[in-house]
Amino acid sequence: MPKPLGVDACSVPVSEIITVEETDVHGGLSGSGKWQKMEKPFAFTVHCVKRARRHRWRWAQVTFCCAEEPLCHLWLQTLRELLEKLTSRPKHLLVFINPFGGKGQGKRTYERKVAPLFTLASITTEVIVTERANQAKESLYEINIDKYDGIVCVGGDGMFSEVLHGLIGRTQRNAGVDQNQPRAALVPSPLRIGIIPAGSTDCVCFSTVGTNDAETSALHIIVGDSLAMDVSSVHHGCALLRYSVSLLGYGFYGDVLKDSEKKRWMGLIRYDFSGLKTFLSHHCYEGTVSFLPARHTVGSPRDRKPCRAGCFVCRQSRQQLEEEQKKSLYGLADPEEVEEWKVVCGKFLAINATNMSCACPRSPQGLSPAAHLGDGSSDLILIRKCSRFNFLRFLVRHTNQYDQFDFEFVEVYRVKKFQFVSKQAEDEGGDLKERGKTRFGQVCSDPSPCCCPVPSSSWNCDGEVLSSSAIEVRVHCQLVRLFARGIEDPAEESHA
Numbered sequence: 100m101p102k103p104l105g106v107d108a109c110s111v112p113v114s115e116i117i118t119v120e121e122t123d124v125h126g127g128l129s130g131s132g133k134w135q136k137m138e139k140p141f142a143f144t145v146h147c148v149k150r151a152r153r154h155r156w157r158w159a160q161v162t163f164c165c166a167e168e169p170l171c172h173l174w175l176q177t178l179r180e181l182l183e184k185l186t187s188r189p190k191h192l193l194v195f196i197n198p199f200g201g202k203g204q205g206k207r208t209y210e211r212k213v214a215p216l217f218t219l220a221s222i223t224t225e226v227i228v229t230e231r232a233n234q235a236k237e238s239l240y241e242i243n244i245d246k247y248d249g250i251v252c253v254g255g256d257g258m259f260s261e262v263l264h265g266l267i268g269r270t271q272r273n274a275g276v277d278q279n280q281p282r283a284a285l286v287p288s289p290l291r292i293g294i295i296p297a298g299s300t301d302c303v304c305f306s307t308v309g310t311n312d313a314e315t316s317a318l319h320i321i322v323g324d325s326l327a328m329d330v331s332s333v334h335h336g337c338a339l340l341r342y343s344v345s346l347l348g349y350g351f352y353g354d355v356l357k358d359s360e361k362k363r364w365m366g367l368i369r370y371d372f373s374g375l376k377t378f379l380s381h382h383c384y385e386g387t388v389s390f391l392p393a394r395h396t397v398g399s400p401r402d403r404k405p406c407r408a409g410c411f412v413c414r415q416s417r418q419q420l421e422e423e424q425k426k427s428l429y430g431l432a433d434p435e436e437v438e439e440w441k442v443v444c445g446k447f448l449a450i451n452a453t454n455m456s457c458a459c460p461r462s463p464q465g466l467s468p469a470a471h472l473g474d475g476s477s478d479l480i481l482i483r484k485c486s487r488f489n490f491l492r493f494l495v496r497h498t499n500q501y502d503q504f505d506f507e508f509v510e511v512y513r514v515k516k517f518q519f520v521s522k523q524a525e526d527e528g529g530d531l532k533e534r535g536k537t538r539f540g541q542v543c544s545d546p547s548p549c550c551c552p553v554p555s556s557s558w559n560c561d562g563e564v565l566s567s568s569a570i571e572v573r574v575h576c577q578l579v580r581l582f583a584r585g586i587e588d589p590a591e592e593s594h595a
Contacts, residue, residue, distance in 0.1 A: 111161060114185065115148040115322055117220050119178045121171070122162050140164045141171035145178070146219060148318050154309030154586060156318045158216060187323035189248035189291075189582075192217070194226045195235040195262060197254030197297070201367075205253045205297035213253070213295055213317040220321045224251075229258075239265030240272070249291040249582060251320065255298015256345065260561050262292055263579065264342055267330065281334040285575050293320040293582035299367050302345050306455040306465065307472065309586035320582040327413075327473045327577035329454045333560060335567040341560045344579075346457050346466065347572065349519065350384050350449035350482070351377060351490075353557040357564050378491070383484040384556050386568075387444040387525065390517035393476035393574075395419040398469060400478045400511040401504055405456065406471040408585035413577075416474035420515075420576055443481060443510065448490055450519065451480040452572060462497040467511070472585065475576030476513045483508040514574075521568035523554040 122142040142164045149159035165171040182188075198206045206228060217224055225247075229235055235258065239250070244266075252262045266288050271278050274286040296304040296311040305311050307326060308319060331343045346352065359373040397419070398404055398412040406413065454477050456465030467478040482493060485508040496503035504511045558565035 111145055111147045113178070113181050116178065116182060117146040117148070117158070117216070117318075117321055118182070119143055119145050119175055121175060140166065141168045143171055143175050143178075148322065154315070155312050156315040158219075158314065158318065185323060187325060188220075189222060189320065189323060191247055192222060192224045192249050192251050192293070192320075193242075193244070193247045194224050194251045194253065195238075195258065196226060196228045197235075197252070197258040198228055200254040200258055201298040205258075205295075208297045208313050209253045209295060212313045216314070216317045216321060222321065233261060235261040236265035236268070239269050244269065244290065247290065249293055249320070251293040251295060251582075253295040253297050255296070256300060256302050256562050257298065259292070259294055259303050260342075260344075260563065263330070263344065266290060266292065267342060267579065278332070278339045279334070279337050281332070281337070281571050281573060285330075285332070285578055287578050287580075291325060291580045291582050299370075300459050300461075302457055302459050303455070305460070306345070306458050307581055307583040307585065311460065316582075319584065324582055324584040326581045326583040326585055328579050328581055329473055329475060329477070330575050330578040331452065331454055331477055332573050332575060333558075333565065334571045334573075335569060340565055340567060340570065341563060343452075343560050343572075344454050345561050346559060347452040347477075347561075348449060348559040349451075350382070350447055350556050352449060352451065352559040353564070354380070354382065356559040356562065357557045360564060378487070378494075381448070381487050381490070382556070383446045383448050385444075385446045385522035386450075386520055386555075387442065387522075388450060388479070388481065388517060388519050389440050389442050390479055390512060390514040391440050393474075393513045393515040395423050395515070396471075396474050396476050396513055398471060398474065398513075400467055400469055400480075400513055401502065402469055404469055406469075406473075406585060408587045410471060410473070410585060413471050413473035416471070416476070417576055420475045441512070446484040447481055448484060449480075449482040451482075452477045452514075452517065453480070454574065464497070464500065464503075466497060466503075468503075473577045475574055476515050477517075477572070477574050479512045479514045479517055480504070481510040481512075483510070516571075516573045518571045519569065521555040524569045 120143065122144040142162050144160055144162045146158065146160055149157045151157050163174070165174065196205050196209055227238060235252065239262065250262055250266060252258045267285065268278065270286055270288040276283050276286055293316065294304045295313050295316050297313065301311040304316060308315060328344060331347065333340045333343060333347065354377045355370065355373045358376060359369045362369040362373065365372060396416045404412065451466055453467045453470050455472050456468055456470050458465035467480060470478045489506065489508060493503060493506055493509060555568040558567065558570065
């Protein structure tokens, strides 16, 4: 039985071994005295994952010594055969690098921290350094992606969104699915997406891995982790506007983004400046939100049960959603349970829909701490008109452990579809209002006049501005997969 060099005991899961190689330790044996009895020890080194603090992973090496050469070779052969059986691991990857995102360190981060690990793991890559916006999306429509085991994006949430739109769009085109139809059943892509964080916030990476660390993300890709994630489609009429995986925000977050886009010359500080300006403006927006509650889910937005690796809520919710869809397909569903839409109308400071917690270093709990990555639902958060002081109290809750939904002016619902139409669009005779009267009955009205007569806001869709004031949103359960495993519980990390 081989023993680790210089330590008394060491356990390495095969699933977290990067590679193994024969090692020459002759003349370099300076461990405990018991190994000095070996005149000519033979050794092999295991390159593996080591857990660090705050969900970080590190590349580690453990050297094992054997008294006999045949035993050493047997261990090497056995471990290599076990690694070959791990078919979920990628062998050939397409890498897109955004050299301009965040602090402009994407290319350097990849070359210094990621590429050497891919080489160690015998992963071959084709690298494309993007030169303009939407280049990654357009490339995924044009090139042959069947030869790759996954797509890796090096950059921020914007770069990930490009790859996401390109991959989903290419998959639907190949399957003959019309993305512009709001009720179209989208086809999941067989390829996984890996995220190497190199942006300003990296919300998607933080919410799925628990940290924004390039080495950690690279190791998740190498060991072949897989995490299914919901995607929301955003339509206006019969036109697809965008897909969303993190935040779809109207009012406050839409205004912050729209204002910050005019101040790119300020760098990352523009978000703070625009946030303060928008907060002081204190605009509220009148409109109607209609939504279909997600009855298939086994959790709720306020149950304080966050999404974690191997999440039971995501697994169970998907099973129940599939059963619900089968009943509907074969006409077995209870007519009273079909399409029970709810309507909420009034004046709002913000309307947020989150498919994930939207956690980031500034807001470790996120906008909706108990939102789940793959349960087929979105948490719809409505912040009604209130004083600046109360709205500030709500915003501060995002940075601490207190329940951010525990306010009279905040409502939160777990939904699988929703529609929004602004008061301005209603007054102009928008189609959604007429359809709303037919589907939901008479649309409610707020008798009190708005203190801030601002007609409409913009939507912040994963960091991109959408100007439509009438949208329809639908959650597609586990439409894409990432090279990730979800955030691990501290107990699991310490045990590992």
